[in-house]
Amino acid sequence: MKNNLQSIIIGVCILVGLISLAIGINKGLQSFSNKERVVTVRGLAEKEIKATSAGICVSYSFSGDDPKLLLNQIDRRTNEITAYFKQKGYNNVTVSDLTLYDSKTYYEYDWNDGKRIQVKKDRYRASKSISIVISEVEKAEVTGNEINIDLINKELTADVSTSYNFPELNDIKPALIAESTKNARIAGEQFAKDSQSSLGKIKTASQGQISLAGRYYDEEGTSTTNNRPYIEKARVVSTIVFFLED
Secondary structure (H helix, E strand, C coil): CHHHHHHHHHHHHHHHHHHHHHHHHHHHHHHHHHHHCEEEEEEEEEEEEECCEEEEEEEEEEEECCHHHHHHHHHHHHHHHHHHHHHCCCCCCEECCCEEEECCCCEEEEEECCEEEEEECCCEEEEEEEEEEECCHHHHHHHHHHHHHHHHHCCCCCEEEEEEECCCHHHCHHHHHHHHHHHHHHHHHHHHHHCCCEEEEEEEEEECCCEEECCCECCCCCECCCCCCCEEEEEEEEEEEEEEEC
């Protein structure tokens, strides 16, 4: 009688163990199956950023065979343009260092009527630039054009260009990444809903580098006229893989 009771107890224990093992295997298989079901989505975040200041640069150069004469020409032009800026009320004038290029030759070869001939050229080229910074970035292009016309009228012809200084991208990157991640989850939830599933945890995530777009191209990548060069569009695209659950 005692032996029969022990056999029954052992049998029950084995049965319970087998049932528990089966349940565990079933849950494991379900978990493995769920982990294999994933969805990859992208989240986009964009933000327009405005330039904090604009720079107008006036560049000029002279060429010739006498470096001393070139230096005198550069110095005279520098003084004349600097005086013009101060007369216009610009006191934050920055003058670059002199660049003197020596080609070490007075001749170069060219083709004329099918013949290769020697052509005299200037050995030296000296160049310099003067720049100012303005805070009214909306007027920078107009101001640059006015300066260019004034210099032409004063026979001080030079290359006038405008550039813009934008805030550090790292200052706005955390907020853009958070928004792109949020938008990726919204897209993932919509996909899960359409597939009659629910969105699970994140499997992998790739947060793209912040980039500037929209200055010379529209959102479709088509070249477009830039009417507001003092505005940039910062963009971040995050790629996230979510688990799908039943």
